[in-house]
Amino acid sequence: MTLDDQVRGRKLKLHDMCLRDGMHSMRHQITLDQMVDIASGLDDAGVPLIQVTHGDGLGGSSLNYGRGLHTDREYISAVAEVVKNATISVLHVPGIGTLDELRMAADCGAGCVHVASHCTESNVTEQHIGLGRELGLDTVGFLMMAHMTSTDHLVEQALLMEGYGATTIYCVDSAGYMLPDDVTARIGGLRTALEDATEIGFHAHHNLGMGVANSLAAVAAGADRIDGSAAGLGAGAGNTPLELMAAVSERMGIETGVDLFKLMDVAEDRVLPIMPQPPRADRDSITLGFAGVYSTFLYQAKEAERKYGLSARDILIELARKKMIGGQEDMIEDTALSMAKERDLV
Amino acid sequence: MDKIKCAIIGPGNIGTDLLYKLLRSEVLEPVWMVGIEPGSEGLARAKELGLKTTAEGVDGLVLHVIEDGVQIAFDATSAYVHADNSRKLNELGVLMIDLTPAAIGPLCVPPINLKDLAGRKTMNVNMVTCAGQATIPMVAAVSGVQEVEYAEIIATVASKSIGMGTRKNIDEFTRTTSAAVAEVGGAAKGKAIVIVNPAEPPLMMRDTVYCETVDEPDQEAITASVHEMIAAVQQYVPGYQLKNGPTFEGRKVSIFLEVEGLGDFLPKYAGNLDIMTAAAVRTAEMFAQDILDGQLELEPVKENA
Numbered sequence: 343m344t345l346d347d348q349v350r351g352r353k354l355k356l357h358d359m360c361l362r363d364g365m366h367s368m369r370h371q372i373t374l375d376q377m378v379d380i381a382s383g384l385d386d387a388g389v390p391l392i393q394v395t396h397g398d399g400l401g402g403s404s405l406n407y408g409r410g411l412h413t414d415r416e417y418i419s420a421v422a423e424v425v426k427n428a429t430i431s432v433l434h435v436p437g438i439g440t441l442d443e444l445r446m447a448a449d450c451g452a453g454c455v456h457v458a459s460h461c462t463e464s465n466v467t468e469q470h471i472g473l474g475r476e477l478g479l480d481t482v483g484f485l486m487m488a489h490m491t492s493t494d495h496l497v498e499q500a501l502l503m504e505g506y507g508a509t510t511i512y513c514v515d516s517a518g519y520m521l522p523d524d525v526t527a528r529i530g531g532l533r534t535a536l537e538d539a540t541e542i543g544f545h546a547h548h549n550l551g552m553g554v555a556n557s558l559a560a561v562a563a564g565a566d567r568i569d570g571s572a573a574g575l576g577a578g579a580g581n582t583p584l585e586l587m588a589a590v591s592e593r594m595g596i597e598t599g600v601d602l603f604k605l606m607d608v609a610e611d612r613v614l615p616i617m618p619q620p621p622r623a624d625r626d627s628i629t630l631g632f633a634g635v636y637s638t639f640l641y642q643a644k645e646a647e648r649k650y651g652l653s654a655r656d657i658l659i660e661l662a663r664k665k666m667i668g669g670q671e672d673m674i675e676d677t678a679l680s681m682a683k684e685r686d687l688v
Numbered sequence: 689m690d691k692i693k694c695a696i697i698g699p700g701n702i703g704t705d706l707l708y709k710l711l712r713s714e715v716l717e718p719v720w721m722v723g724i725e726p727g728s729e730g731l732a733r734a735k736e737l738g739l740k741t742t743a744e745g746v747d748g749l750v751l752h753v754i755e756d757g758v759q760i761a762f763d764a765t766s767a768y769v770h771a772d773n774s775r776k777l778n779e780l781g782v783l784m785i786d787l788t789p790a791a792i793g794p795l796c797v798p799p800i801n802l803k804d805l806a807g808r809k810t811m812n813v814n815m816v817t818c819a820g821q822a823t824i825p826m827v828a829a830v831s832g833v834q835e836v837e838y839a840e841i842i843a844t845v846a847s848k849s850i851g852m853g854t855r856k857n858i859d860e861f862t863r864t865t866s867a868a869v870a871e872v873g874g875a876a877k878g879k880a881i882v883i884v885n886p887a888e889p890p891l892m893m894r895d896t897v898y899c900e901t902v903d904e905p906d907q908e909a910i911t912a913s914v915h916e917m918i919a920a921v922q923q924y925v926p927g928y929q930l931k932n933g934p935t936f937e938g939r940k941v942s943i944f945l946e947v948e949g950l951g952d953f954l955p956k957y958a959g960n961l962d963i964m965t966a967a968a969v970r971t972a973e974m975f976a977q978d979i980l981d982g983q984l985e986l987e988p989v990k991e992n993a
Contacts, residue, residue: 402881405840405898405940436858437882462886463847467856490886665887672842674898676944679932 346655348562350595357391357543358584359383360613361421362433363405364575365397367621374420380612381421384572387604391454391567394421397577397638398669399458400439400447401509406671407638414443415450420487424449429480430451436466438669441473443594457508460667461485464499471506472578483508486668489519489634493531500532510541510567515556516668518549518578518631522559530681533564534542543567546582549631551623553582554590561596572605572614573620577628578637580621585609626654633662640642642671646678651687693757693819693978695720695733695774695782698764699730699741700851701789701954706762706965707734708952713969715976719756722749746867754779759979759986760972763788766853767860774812778989785972787964789857789864791816797824797872798812798970799920804973811970811989816868817861818960819843819882819895822969824930826897826943827873829917833909835902837939841865846890849958856875858882875899892960894931901939910934910941916933924966926950927959 361618377394383390393419396402396410403410410417414432421430431454432447455474457467467483474481483503488496500511510520513528520528525544527600544560546553546569557568570587574580585606591598614620623631626644630637635658643661647654658676667675682688696703701963703721710718721734726743727823735741742748742754752758761777762785770790777784784945786793793812796802797820804811815821823841830836843865857959862880869878885891914934921928935942947959954961978984 404881405900406842406881406896437862437884440863441859460884460886463855463884465852466855466884468856606744631968656713665891666886667883667885667887669881670842670844670885672944673844673894675935675942676894676896676932679935679944683932 345562346594347557349558351597352561353597354561354586354591355390356588356598356600357431357462357567357569358572359393359569359581360571360573360575362395362397362562363581364392364571366577366641367575367580367617369641370397370403370408372411372616374412374416376616377417378420378424379436380572380608382424383608383612384605387608388600389428389605390599391431392421392425392428393431393456394418398438399433399435399441418447418450418452431456433458434470435459436470440512441469444470444473444633445477448477448479450478454482455481456484456512458486460483461488461491461496461499464502467503468506470504471508475507478592479487480510481508482510482512484512484514484545485515485516487525487636488513488515489517493527496528497531497535500536504536504540506526509539510543512543514545517634517637518547518552518637519558519634521552522555525556525559525680526563529560529563529565541566543569545569546629547577547637548579548582548621549623549627549637551599554586557582557587558590569662573609573617575613575617575621578640579623579627579658583609624644626658629658633659635662636666636668639671639674641668642674650678650682652678652681657681690980691717692979693717693719694972695722696764697746697749697759698721698763698853699723699728699734700764700853701751701849701961702820703762703764703965704730704733705953705961706764706968707737707739707920707950709965709969711737713973715784715973715980716760716969720749720752720758742972746776750776750780751781753777760785760971760976764815767857778811781984781986781988782979785968786812786814787968788818790814791864791867795868795872795939796971796978797821797868797925798967799825799917800872802971802974806978811986813952815964815968815971816872816965817865818820819861819880820865820949822893822945822960823897824868825872825917825921826879826914826945827869827875827899829873829913830899830901830910830941831904833913836875836899837902838877838900839869839873840879840881840898842883842896843883844849844885844894845892845960846893846957847884848890849954849960850884870890887974890955890957892957895941895945895947897945899941901941905941906937907936914943924970925959925963927956928963937944947948
């Protein structure tokens with residue numbers, strides 16, 4: 343069966359990440375005006391889900407990850423005021439955000455939550471998935487760095503989240519490491535094991551330029567939701583550019599309900615102008631995808647390069663060797679300091 | 689010499705590690721291990737080591753508290769059940785050392801405020817969390833030199849060292865640690881981040897402490913204070929080490945720590961277990977010594993009507 347046969351006629355929900363994952367590349371400094379402008383454009387283009395949170399989720403504003411220009415409350419409230427049809431979603435990582443912050447997000451108008459954990463640690467999400475359901479949110483289990491474990495183990499972890507009450511489960515390629523066969527195996531495994539009513543999602547990073555190809559592989563294997571970002575604005579070399587995914591979907595007869603030209607205009611006229619530079623697979627971003635490193639490590643690795651005269655690529659390779667996972671940004675400076683000491687640079 | 693008899697509630701990772709440490713204590717004697725699953729490995733292990741065991745929870749213990757002379761109990765279960773456990777045992781005059789993040793009683797990080805608790809007649813002492821025990825001494829080391837406006841800690845623990853209790857309580861764990869970073873550490877505001885890393889072989893516990901001082905940091909004084917505090921913690925956790933820092937950038941002070949355990953129950957990577965249980969033992973030993981010296985008499989707590 344050709345790829346076209348597998349996907350034609352399928353319905354797909356596109357979920358925009360540029361106002362959350364894009365926060366990383368904007369160093370969490372998106373203004374309220376920019377956010378409102380972009381969110382209302384995405385809403386008008388028919389994008390059904392728009393994520394708005396600090397890059398590291400609710401409560402992510404910190405010295406470790408970078409302080410937000412505004413609070414999550416301010417961002418979510420501002421977007422909730424202008425969005426007419428889209429659902430606002432938030433990212434929530436147990437261990438970073440607290441239950442009170444999730445309650446706040448729901449109060450401000452969020453209707454969907456991605457409750458995230460590392461791909462092998464989903465049993466830290468029980469309280470947060472439970473609260474998401476209790477608050478009546480579209481509650482998603484979000485298994486990050488999913489390349490670091492086998493399909494079988496990922497499926498076990500997904501079943502736990504489903505048991506806690508998640509009604510959608512994501513396979514998240516946080517490092518942009520996966521190739522299409524990796525995606526096919528994981529999404530296929532999830533589709534077989536989870537309840538028919540449970541939706542499946544895929545979240546890509548474009549570090550090896552595979553965002554659209556991997557997302558298509560995910561749809562072919564049974565994914566119902568695909569994350570992407572207008573103009574690709576996201577950590578590392580960005581997420582799957584949402585307007586590209588929409589264009590390819592339309593050619594292949596996948597029904598997204600999104601107005602392609604309007605979405606292209608949002609990317610070009612509203613998102614591109616706010617970026618200091620368009621996301622590009624530079625040598626450090628390729629290293630993320632090649633070695634399997636959490637995409638947001640890019641920025642602090644580049645800072646450490648400037649500060650200590652080390653190569654960001656060397657730092658990222660060392661972080662991969664030490665099996666650092668999402669959230670361990672503190673270990674970038676620590677690793678750089680240790681490397682600089684060994685090389686007599688400090 | 690007489691020893692004060694103790695019970696441990698919760699035969700998981702923390703309870704078992706605690707048991708090994710109590711067996712070495714000169715003033716504490718573990719006599720009961722309390723669980724809720726008859727087939728649990730932890731209960732079987734405690735029995736082999738000569739303890740009495742019950743799988744009936746705290747209700748199975750209260751029947752024997754008086755006849756066996758239990759005076760101190762360690763709760764290593766979960767924040768959800770701690771209040772109930774504490775009430776039942778306090779009524780019998782048993783002092784509760786709380787290793788859950790319930791935080792009902794005063795928070796205790798030994799090198800900072802253990803001495804303040806002596807003579808306060810408290811019947812419940814909370815040990816914060818492993819992340820708190822590992823990082824709050826460093827916050828206090830900085831706040832002891834000059835005013836700290838904000839402190840943030842990031843604790844990374846090996847997946848194998850974190851049991852189900854902590855995972856189900858991750859929200860209490862995060863909130864109790866954040867609150868204690870401010871309250872015990874002496875920062876105006878505190879934040880805690882907890883990461884569970886599944887790498888194989890397991891990673892040593894890592895902790896990072898960031899402090900923002902109100903004025904320009906006094907680098908020399910802070911560095912000296914940090915080294916002094918490291919030595920104070922090393923007295924009960926020998927594997928507590930400064931890996932990098934303190935480094936200074938504007939008003940931000942960064943301290944990078946590693947905690948190697950003694951390998952009592954889980955291997956040495958599980959420094960988070962050690963720092964928690966060693967702190968709890970040190971706390972209980974102070975109260976035990978006061979009881980033995982006749983300076984402290986535990987009294988049953990009457991339920992408020």
